[in-house]
Amino acid sequence: MKQIPLITFFVASIFLFSCQSTPKNNTTVEKKDSLTTTTAAKDSSEVNNYNENTVELVKLRLTTMLRDDLSKNIVSEASRKFILFEYDLNEDGKKEIFVGLTGPYFCGSGGCTFLLLDHEGQQITKFTVTDYPVLVAGTNTKGWKDLILSSGGKNHLMKFNGSTYPSNPTVQPVFEGIPGNDLLKFPGTVNGDFPWVNF
Known part of the structure; x- marks a missing residue:
């Protein structure tokens, strides 16, 4: 038992x-x-949605754009990397490509340079003296989403003029108020969901 x-x-x-x-x-x-x-x-939701073709497209764009300085070793290793963010800013079914750059070649005391390219890798705007994150606003101008860029400790509203966005946020109107947490951010955090890619 x-x-x-x-x-x-x-x-x-x-x-x-x-x-x-x-x-x-x-x-x-x-x-x-x-x-x-x-x-x-x-x-x-079209957030951080990109593929290897986009990565290769951006690498080609950057190496072409920087060909002379790369050949002279002016662009240091610390500056030879980027992050991506794709989003359809004008709702034409083709995503534009935000390219965040870093390192001493692209950044200074005023902020960093980042690029906005079309879906084929052609430059729409080269933004300067910009701090991260870049925000996509809920408003539109000429069929394109407005952007909110931070520079000099202030947010600036960037509106499309029919062919491009202004390149220098410091000379654009200050965005009044606090951007909502519901706005898309690129990147959400510098070390977040946007891996750095070497070129």
């Missing part, structure tokens, strides 16, 4: 151990699915 409870305890222990092992594996699957879901959500 004493052996039955011992056998029952042994069988129950095996069952309990196998139940505990299963959630660990399921947790891994759930985390994996959760990451996939998060990525899908970002894709559907």
Whole structure:
């Protein structure tokens, strides 16, 4: 009679151990699915949605644009990297490409340079003296989303003029108020979901 409870305890222990092992594996699957879901959500909201073709397009654009300085080794390794953000600013179904730059070649005490390219890699605007993040405003001008750029500790409203945005935010109107947390930011944080890519 004493052996039955011992056998029952042994069988129950095996069952309990196998139940505990299963959630660990399921947790891994759930985390994996959760990451996939998060990525899908970002894709559907057009946040940080870019692919290797875009990366290669930007690399080509930068190496072409900087050909002379790269050949003279003027662009240091610290400056030879960028981050990307794609978003359809004019709702034509083609995403524009924000290219964030860094390092002493592109940045100074006033901020950094970043580029806005069209979907084919052609330059729309080269912004200067800009601090991160860049915000996409909820308003439009001439069919393009307004941008809010920070420079000199102030936010400036940048409006499309029909062919480009102004390049220097410091000479544009100060954005009154505090930008809402619901606005798209590029990048959300400097070390966030935007990996730096070397070129």
